[in-house]
Amino acid sequence: MVMFREALETNELFDMGYVGDCFTWSNGHDDHTFTKERLDRYVANKEWRGRFHLVKVEGLVAKSSDHKPILMMARNERYRETRRRFLFKFKASWLRQEDCEMVVKKVWERKQLTLEPIKQQNLLQRCSGELTKDFKKRDRERGGNIELLSK
Incomplete structure (x- = not known):
């Protein structure tokens, strides 16, 4: 010792x-x-x-x-x-978009069947990325204040 x-x-x-x-x-x-x-x-x-x-x-x-x-x-x-800057927030206005459900389904249909939590988290990250990419630009173009539903 x-x-x-x-x-x-x-x-x-x-x-x-x-x-x-x-x-x-x-x-x-x-x-x-x-x-x-x-x-x-x-x-x-x-x-x-x-x-x-x-x-x-x-x-x-x-x-x-x-x-x-x-x-x-x-x-x-x-x-x-760096991690704080990229916090995902789901915007309630996205639910009014006709293709919101389609974007989510597209990501989840590409998933591989797995019970591993880390792979499920990756699906959520991909889904948040697709939603953000597709709808954030539209929200900015409209310039309105959007109600936020936190993750």
């Missing part, structure tokens, strides 16, 4: 912190010897931390192990700002 601590110090690594139940391991005993500890951690140095300003480490639920899995999510702020 002394050598491990020296390695952390030599490489200027520090604990990234933790959100949620602070214990990542349990011996699973049902008696007075029951023990819980935080054994699993993410560590980083100042250089890495300087690149990723938005970091969150959280514990997940352990299903078949005495160690809880931990998840780290990290983003730099520039990525976060």
Whole structure:
């Protein structure tokens, strides 16, 4: 353990912190010897931390192990700002367009049958892209204020 601590110090690594139940391991005993500890951690140095300003480490639920899995999510702020600019909003006026239903059906008919959530999300992204491309230009040409239904 002394050598491990020296390695952390030599490489200027520090604990990234933790959100949620602070214990990542349990011996699973049902008696007075029951023990819980935080054994699993993410560590980083100042250089890495300087690149990723938005970091969150959280514990997940352990299903078949005495160690809880931990998840780290990290983003730099520039990525976060870029993502905000492209937030999709469905406009109620699009429902009045004759081809709105056709645009949505066209995207969903091209889908491959899958139960994977990530592929379903891609379908939603494609659908939002098609609707935005087809109808946003029309809305701008009309110049009216449009009621928004958030995503």
